[in-house]
Amino acid sequence: MLHDLAKGRLQAVATYGERMNGGQMDEQMEQQYREAAEGGDPNAMIELGWLLHQREDHSEAEQWYRLAAAAGYAEGMFYFGGMLQQRGEFAEAERWNRQAADAGSVRAMGGVGSLLEDRGDLAGAEEWYRKGADRGDAFSMRRGGLLLEQSGRLDEAQEWLRRAADCTGQILVQGDAMRDLARLAIQRGDSAEAERLLREAAAMLTKADDVPEKQRHALMADLLSLLASLLRERGESAEAEELFRRAAATGHAPAILELGLFLEEQEQPAEAEEWHRRGAEAGHLRSALMLALLLLEQGRLAEAEPWFRQAAEAGVPSAMDFLGNLLEERGDFAEAEQWYREAAEARIDRSLLRLAYLLEKRGALAEALSWYRESAATGNDLAMIKAGALAGRQGDLDEADTWYEQAAQAGNESGMYLVANLRMQRGELEDAEMWFRRGSAVGNGGCMAMLGLLLAQRGDVAAGEQWCRRAVDAGVANAMTDLKVVLEAQHGPGA
Template sequence: MPGASVHLGTILISQEKYTEAESLLRPRADEGDTAACRVLGKALDGQGRRDEALPWFVKAAEAGDNEAMVFLGLAAQNDSDLATAETRFRKAFALGGKSAQIAGVFLAMILSAQARFTEAEPFWRAAAEDGGSPLAAHHLGHALLAQDRAGEAEPWLVQATEDDYEGSTEARVLLGRALAAQDRADEAVRWWREAAAVGSSEAEYRLGFHLMEQSPSEGIDWLKRAAQAGESLASSRLGVHYAEAGQYEEAHRWLAQAAEAGVPTAAYILGLLLIQQERPQDAEEWFEKAVELGVPEAAEHLATLRGQVAQSQSAAAAQPDGQRADEAFTAGLRLRDAGQADQSEASFRSAAEMGHADAAMMLGVALINRGSGNEGMAWLRGAAESGRSSGAALTLGLLLKEQGTLDEAESWLRRADEGGQSSAAEELGKLLHGLDRREDAEPWLRKAAEAGSAEAAGILGVQLKDQGRTEEAWAMLYQAATTGYALAATVLGLMCLEQEHEDAAIKWWQYAAQAGEPIGAHTLGTVWEQRGRIQDAIAMYTLAAGKGHTDAIAALNRLRVLGF
């Protein structure tokens, strides 16, 4: 019986007896049996022979096998070929059958990740209506909300909150947003409180933002919790609050934190605040940041400010060419910010030839970026060796590190730190850590962590954990996890599990997964699979697989073999 071979081959694959399955299935596949082609592809893939497996999946897919088409879509997705993956998932969905729904879900995930919510909507709707999946209801609600269809989104998001699954907390946040968009803020607060109670930083932010007018003290408390968990918009809102209250030191702290995290308006507002405090040189830095983040109004302030700073510097210049060099350097910065690369380079060259060290650094970087590496390195090295540009020392150190010239990189990073470059300590600590000079790395990583670097805190936390310094490790990892370094949350989960606190471990892995950290997502997927929550496990494995996590890819393949 032809079907018996395929059935037995499927059983052998489920038992990871791939070689036996291959021997059984190959004769049927050679005869053109579609199902045998697909299952033979699985047997070969299970042995790590992906290149041999793909032609069999293609053969099965061309014969109308949608499960094979789904596999081909996943293979393209794992290779980051999203256009091909999208085409294959669409074909699998159109073919119908038992794999059509999962093809639709994978397709909807790709479309949603690209903010193509209108296109994703029918695929999420099909999964939500046909299978009753809370995850699909969640994403359908999100897609509708993204299209400003809050009223339609509401019932789907309510459905998504009725089951306890990975993502139900986010569904509560989205439901609150849908209600708020319909001017039902009191109902929204209820859902945000529920989500905040289980650690949703976005819910904390939205709750705090809403309460600022009704109950400012409670609103500030929620915003601080959200900001400490890495919600940069919460930091920005706190900065505005303290600026309006005249508490400028607190305002500066929160706005700087938000601006460093990429909030454009925070950088701009901080620049305005510093101008009011008559701190033009400090304001320049933040206006420049705002321009980089896309705030057009900041460019006008920056140009005016740089002209004032240049005049001040020129007045103090001792050398006859000092004023002209400063003017050329300032013009180079202005042209660079305006996107006029060739003119900017010419201005930097003019200033550099008159001895302006920072201009020499900028010229060197421009030349390296356009492929003139030797000349660029010569200018950059000259600027660093002059001792008048700590920024050049930092840039040279980073380039040498990238090129593998580590001893010299270390020397320049040390000089950059001595010159006041705040990021040099972190880079030096990471360099020494990578060289396994842990004792040398620790003080530099600690210095960077104390200055607010989440990554430095995370690296130091792992180092301390490996050394058995558990309490110190926990403190560092907690700081890193709650300020944006998601891998630290994964490690905290493992530490909780080592102490047999599985519920606490799961919360940390959920935190990591929500931030897109693949190891945490894969680990959480294994927990959900062990507990029989297969759809939640698939969601986590899919997230991790999309980041290239090989064990997650293997887990998805295994679940597909089992019929999920």
């Protein structure tokens, strides 16, 4: 949100005066602006502030924006409010944006809307976006369109985004709006319309010579990556690769990631690794994770570990899970438990189960059962079995029965055997037979053997023999012993 507004401000400032060398003023022009600003010209204050902001001299840029604002200049209030917003002083930023809007700054209306949206006042944000949009502000149109999309009003959202895309003079916002429209077109299955929008936006941006280079490259990379993804899905791999490469060449993190993934799909692991590594070394966490996974698949565990660790330490839950698994496999159980715990708290399914297993292994049974329950609650039938077994070991047969039955209902053969066996032990023979039959029907040999014994005990020795023979044929351990018991019951000792 803040990034969108900052782009709008930069684009707006870029229209105030002639830009030289791709958006940079030469020293003579800078001196002229400084002299005029020091003489009290608010337009020159804005120009000088913009130049300093581009050079990342935020302190002096803010001074000039503040002076323009204090002089009652609406655009100065707007840009000063933007500086405050970007560093987190939202209440003060809102005050200046409201003053700027009252003084006639149309862009400030969108600024107020952005601040209200950030703090969750969506109705208020929409009201201000409407005010800005009605006065021709492309930023307000686009942000209002996205807000309408979020609330499910897609037809109205598309109309607002189309208005933003048709605006002239704010190319970055236009391009963003065209990308948003393309995304919506993809969602409704209109790939031809999406392609048209993306190609037109890219062509428009290519011709723009008054857009800050950093923002232009970022938006162009977004457009090319989305277009490349669209072409890849259609099987047009050659052009898709070309566009991914063009986007990645700008250093754009998402494009670098997508190119690496595309090269993996094209079975070019060496170059995929190169691009994932480039992104990872630039600090992009998803690239670090993809690099680690690629190395893991190739069995290069020692090389994979530091990249998993980098992403895990930065808070990526899936990286925590993989790091925990790698550590567990090499026997570093204490640290594995630590990472599994963090991933489990982020609700990573495998970590819920593995954490419980490690806790059980070291004897922390109460906590292990708690995590087995958490994992089972996600629908993991193996966790249901483990929760049932551990509850049973602690003497809670009712809880064990509950978890075994849930696993059985989920189609787990072991769950069918365990719930049937437990109910047979508790004398609930009809239920036991029902579950033994269901397990036998899906090929569980243990259920076949136990069903044979149960039927023989109830007097149906012939049927019992039949099921025990099936268990023998299925290779069940001790099934031959069970068959012997049934045959001796039918024909006497030594049968």
